Each structure stands twice: as structure tokens, then as C-alpha cells.
Amino acid sequence: MADATKLSIDQLKETAKAIRRLIIKITTEAGSGHPTSSLSAVEVVTALYFGGFLRHHKDNPRDPKRDRFILSKGHAVPVLYSALCQAGYYTLEQIMTLRKLGSPFEGHPNMKRLNTMEASTGSLGQGLSLGIGHALACRLDGLDAHTFVMMGDGEMGEGQIWEAASAAEKYRLSNLTAIVDQNGYQQTGATKDVLDMKPFAAKFEAFGWHTQVIDGNSMGSVVEALTKVKTIQDRPTAIISQTKKGFGILPILEMAGDLNYHGKPLSKELAEKALALLS
Amino acid sequence: MTIGEAAGLKLGKATRDAFGAALKELGREFPNLVTVDGDVGNSTRTEVFAKAFPDRAFNVGIAESNMVGIAGGLAAAGKIPVVSSFAAFLLCNAFDQIRMSIAYPGMNVKLVGTHAGISIGEDGASQMGIEDIALACSLPGVAVVVPADAISAKKATRAMVEHVGPVYLRCGRIEVPEIYNADSPFVIGKANTLKDGNDVTIIANGLMVGIALDAAAMLEKTGVQARVIDMHTVKPLDQDAIVKAATETGRIVVTEEHLMSGGLGSAIATVVARTRPVPMEFVNVGDCYAESGDPDGLLRKFGLTAEAIIAAVTKVRSR
Numbered sequence: 001m002a003d004a005t006k007l008s009i010d011q012l013k014e015t016a017k018a019i020r021r022l023i024i025k026i027t028t029e030a031g032s033g034h035p036t037s038s039l040s041a042v043e044v045v046t047a048l049y050f051g052g053f054l055r056h057h058k059d060n061p062r063d064p065k066r067d068r069f070i071l072s073k074g075h076a077v078p079v080l081y082s083a084l085c086q087a088g089y090y091t092l093e094q095i096m097t098l099r100k101l102g103s104p105f106e107g108h109p110n111m112k113r114l115n116t117m118e119a120s121t122g123s124l125g126q127g128l129s130l131g132i133g134h135a136l137a138c139r140l141d142g143l144d145a146h147t148f149v150m151m152g153d154g155e156m157g158e159g160q161i162w163e164a165a166s167a168a169e170k171y172r173l174s175n176l177t178a179i180v181d182q183n184g185y186q187q188t189g190a191t192k193d194v195l196d197m198k199p200f201a202a203k204f205e206a207f208g209w210h211t212q213v214i215d216g217n218s219m220g221s222v223v224e225a226l227t228k229v230k231t232i233q234d235r236p237t238a239i240i241s242q243t244k245k246g247f248g249i250l251p252i253l254e255m256a257g258d259l260n261y262h263g264k265p266l267s268k269e270l271a272e273k274a275l276a277l278l279s
Numbered sequence: 280m281t282i283g284e285a286a287g288l289k290l291g292k293a294t295r296d297a298f299g300a301a302l303k304e305l306g307r308e309f310p311n312l313v314t315v316d317g318d319v320g321n322s323t324r325t326e327v328f329a330k331a332f333p334d335r336a337f338n339v340g341i342a343e344s345n346m347v348g349i350a351g352g353l354a355a356a357g358k359i360p361v362v363s364s365f366a367a368f369l370l371c372n373a374f375d376q377i378r379m380s381i382a383y384p385g386m387n388v389k390l391v392g393t394h395a396g397i398s399i400g401e402d403g404a405s406q407m408g409i410e411d412i413a414l415a416c417s418l419p420g421v422a423v424v425v426p427a428d429a430i431s432a433k434k435a436t437r438a439m440v441e442h443v444g445p446v447y448l449r450c451g452r453i454e455v456p457e458i459y460n461a462d463s464p465f466v467i468g469k470a471n472t473l474k475d476g477n478d479v480t481i482i483a484n485g486l487m488v489g490i491a492l493d494a495a496a497m498l499e500k501t502g503v504q505a506r507v508i509d510m511h512t513v514k515p516l517d518q519d520a521i522v523k524a525a526t527e528t529g530r531i532v533v534t535e536e537h538l539m540s541g542g543l544g545s546a547i548a549t550v551v552a553r554t555r556p557v558p559m560e561f562v563n564v565g566d567c568y569a570e571s572g573d574p575d576g577l578l579r580k581f582g583l584t585a586e587a588i589i590a591a592v593t594k595v596r597s598r
Contacts, residue, residue, distance in 0.1 A: 064357065111355070111384045118355065120384040123375055129345045130380055133352015133360075136337065140313070140358070160376070163345035170339070 005087070006052030012219050015086060016046040020248045021278050022082035022095070028271040030099040033107065036246035036253065036261045038079035040183035041150060043222045044241055045069075048148060049083045053226045055145070058089055061115045067145050068134050070119045072127020073152035073181065074108035075263070081105055084116055125158025127151060128178055132168050135176040146229075150179045154186025157195045162207070168236045169208035176236040177229050178204070181216065183245035185260040204238035216241025249274040281575075283456025285585060286492035291457035294432035294450040294485075295393040299324025301436035302361060306332050309440055313353055315339060315362040317346045323363040323393045323450075343372040350388045351380030359387055359440060366392025366408025366449055374414055381445050382418040389439050390415070393450040395425075396536030397564060397581055398486055400453070403571035408449070409564050413541025415447035416514050422467055423514040425449045425535075425543075427488035428458045431511060434465035442467055449485065451536075453574050456489040458509070470517035476504035479592050480524035480531045484510050484543055487534045487562075487583065494588035505592065513543050518550050525555035530595045534562035534588055558598040560591035 007015060019042050027033035048054040054067045071080050081095045090105075097103035104113035108122030119130045131149035138145040151161065168176055186194050197203075201211040210232045214221040222241070229237045246253045246261055252274045253259050256266075266274055281290070306312050306328055313335040320326040320338060329336030339346050343364055350360035363369065369392045370377070381388045395408040415423045422442060426432040432450060439446045446467075458473065465471075473488070474495050483491035488509045495505040506528055508520055524531060531551060533544040544561040551559060562582065569581050578584060 119351075120379065123379040125344075126348050126351075126376060126380050129348025129376070130352035130355065132345075133349040133354070133358075134356045135352075136349065137353045137356030137358050140334065141356075160342075160344040160348065163340075163342035164348065167339045167342070167345055167349065171337075 026098045027265040034075040037076040040243035047222045068147040074121030124155040125160040128164035153182040165207040178238045213240040216243040283489040286496045288456035292429040297429035297432035299327040301433040302328040347373040347376035354386040361389040363391035366395035366411040370411040370414045397569040398574040400574040404568040422446045425484040430459040470520040471509045474507040476506040480506040480528040494585040560595040
């Protein structure tokens, strides 16, 4: 298995920008989807796939020795399709079929139709449990594969996640990392107003996890945090990745008068402005 | 009268006991077999496997949703997880997880619900899985298997592990009569005709098979020849056996230890209505929750008896 691509911080930043452009293009083309939920997560996903933290192989996506990335916040799947396109798994033409009838690039990840998806998600709260399953199986098989699970901060209201937090600690799963993409918003408003679950780090710590709180839209901070994960030997790690929903196109969202902009694609006109901003 | 007495059957083990013992045997043969439990392994009998293969048995506590999700991840990584709890808690508590993490991606996970039906007894209605078949059958791609006795439960456990894809296996708490012998066939999706007859067909599964055989033995004394079919697989249904029964006997009674809605009766009625419409009657728990009590008393009170089947046969023959 080839090692993961390992770009420099500057190259990662450029890659993140390219991924953002793809997210805008495909969601606007689809006429639906969750661009802002995808944009907040770009630095983490970029660092994983291009920063040497996730062993993956284009020619054999289901290699048992691969590392895993499970997108529990499945509605943000444009970030994953875009990253995989950037990595050469798919062409732009392919991912431009996002959400269209017959396309395997569905509105939420479907592992049955795409062998690059590690889970079928879209009912929130289930990804961390699936990640535990992967981590336990890899340990049983003597593989050093690592499993990363990304969740949203709104999603943390699901009780199953805290069931999983307990179980991961019980099994001392140092090969499992939870990443909370804390972008501050969920469907109907600010997460602190809908259901204030903070502080996440203290909660995970109380469950026995190693925790890190980072600026998740700073590539340097993300790379530093992911580097540290590999040094934790005895327990799972939770990275609280504090981000901004729609990061990269915030002036456009301000112009549109909605910083949440949940579940809406940019109009063609706004998309053009966004792409110019990201050029 | 005890179950199977009129039919001359002797009492055997509970289907959950056979499941646990079979799982331990299969553990040697299938190195990828693992169990995931929600702290009732001593009741579901996966404890037998866990003691033999402690590294491959995960008790994740009282957290059914997480339990099912972990099984989905283990399957995605190539394991054959057997995830079990009481039928009521597995299907009802973790239904969304079964849907999203198992059925939708078609994961090779074996779901085993024990303590199904009202015959669990004294613990009462909260513990009785009586809507589990309806829930399991509603999920695309999930095979649903309800063995009638310990011998077929053992074979069903092997068939379930050998089957590629999600399976729901339903087991009961109490000891049930021995219906099969070691040579009897057990194929998922293929019903077993236990008694021939051309006046009426009684289709049953699980605990109700023994009671159906009692009813058939009692009917025989009155000159009525009832065919008895063990429809141990609710999904995929053995359509041929149903059409044949409808054609040859003209009347069908379906009995099951489940609610009226969405169980074996509903599944068979759909096939009958589409292929060979004939009068049908149903003997089941109806549309109510049961209560605490001894299993025999509960079966009588909620109408799951040979007498109730005979009354349904009389009714269906008068139509």
C-alpha cells in the first residue's frame, strides 16, 4: 500500500481552496445540498487526505490495511466527494452528477454505491459506533489502521454518541479519533440556542478520552493536532475542531444575510462571486 | 395440557439455548465470527460463545443503538458480527441503527432477538417482542427467520452465519417441544411441511408450530385432515408452498406469536391475495399488549392455543 500523500502546509492550503471551489460548483449544479456544512470541514478533510494522516489507495479503496474516514455528518458529503475528486478518485464530470437521479454521488454517503465511502450515513449519531466497529476489527486483525470519525456539533445531541464515547474508552481504542466539526450552527439556528452541549472537551475528558481543542480552519493547527493523535497510545482522541460554517465564503453569506445558510446551495450568481473569492 | 402433548411430542430445549450452543460450535469454524452484546448475554446465551472466545466477544453495556452500530462497523471491516438482545429492545430500541448501519448498506450482520413473544411470561409486556417481525420484515434485504424448536434453531444459527447479508433470527425464552430430528432439512426461505392434509392448511412458526400440530392431531380425531406448514422464514417467503397449500386445501389459517399487524399472517395474506385468493383466518396476539403471568396462562388468555386454532379452522371452513 502506498503511503498517504504528504503535502506541505502551503500546498495543503491551496488544495483546501481547490476543494472549496469544487464544493461550490457541485452543490450549485445540484441545486440542493449543504455547502456551508461542507466548507467548515475542509481543512480537516484536506489535511487527512493530503497531509499524510490517512493511508488510502486509489486503486484499492477497500484495502483492509487502509485508514478509515467516516463522515457521520453525512449531509456534508460534498466535502468528501470534492476531496476525492481532488485526489484523483473521480473526475469533476462525475461528481457534478451530485444528487441527480442515477448518480452514485447521492445527497448523503452510500457505501453500497461508492467503495470510497466507509459508511452509509445521513441519520445522525451513528458514525462513532461504526468507527468503534472498524477499530475493534482492525485490532483483532493486528492491523495498525486508524479510524477517524467526523461529527457535527449539532449532531452531538444524539445520545448514541455518548454511548459510543463510553465504549471506545472501555476498549482503550487508541486507533480511533473523533473529530467534532464545531461550526456553531445546526438546521434551525445557532447550536448554543438549539441545544447547548458545550463544553465538548470536558465531556470527552470525563469519558476518559484524550482531547484537543483547535482552530479547525487553521491548516497549521489541524496538522499539529493530527500529528499528535499518533502519539496517544492508550486511549481514543477527540479533536474539537472549532470552525466557521461556510468558512471561505463568509463575505458571500453576509451578503446573502444568512451566516447559517443550512441546506441551501448558492445561486449561480452567488456561486460565481464565491468562486472569484476562492480563486 | 402442555404444548405438543396432543401431537405426541416431547419437550426439548429453548431455541435460545440451541442458538447459544450452536454459536460456540460455529466460532471454531468461522474465525471472523464475533458477538456484540448489550449486557444480556447470559439471557440471550451468547455468553456461551463469549466464554469460549473472550477476545471476539464485546459486551458494550446497556446501549442497544451503539451495540448495533458497532456491529455495522465490524461487518464493514470483514467480521461476521452476531448482535443480540431481547427482541423487544433490539428491534424497537435500535431500529434506526438497524436500518441505517445494517440494512441500508447491506451489512453482513446477524441480528438475534431472544425472549420474543408473550411466552417470556412473568416479566410482562415491556419485555415481550411482539412487533419485531413487522419491524424486521419492513427492512429491504433483511432475511427473517423464526425457528420452531431447538434442533431447527441450531440449524437456523448455522444457516444464518453462512448466509451472506443481514439476517434477523428470532428465539424464545421457554422450553418448547421437539419437532425435528437431526436429519431434518433447514433451508432459509424453504418452508417445511410437517403434516399432510387437504381439508385446510395451518401455517405457523416459532412456538406456534407445536401448538398447530396439537390442533391438527385433535382435528384428525374429528375427521378433518389439516396440513401443517412450518414457515420458519418469514422473509423471503416460500411462495410456492403457500400457493400449493391454497390450491390444494382451499383454506388457510396462519398462527404466530406476534401482533396481527405486519407478521407472518400479513406476509402470507399478501401472497394469497395476489396468487390464489382463498379464505384465511389468523390466530395471533391481535392488537394489544399482554401482561405478566405464567407462559401457559398467558398463551391461554391471549388466545394462542390449539382450541383457538381449531375454532379458526372451523370458521375458515364455513366460509
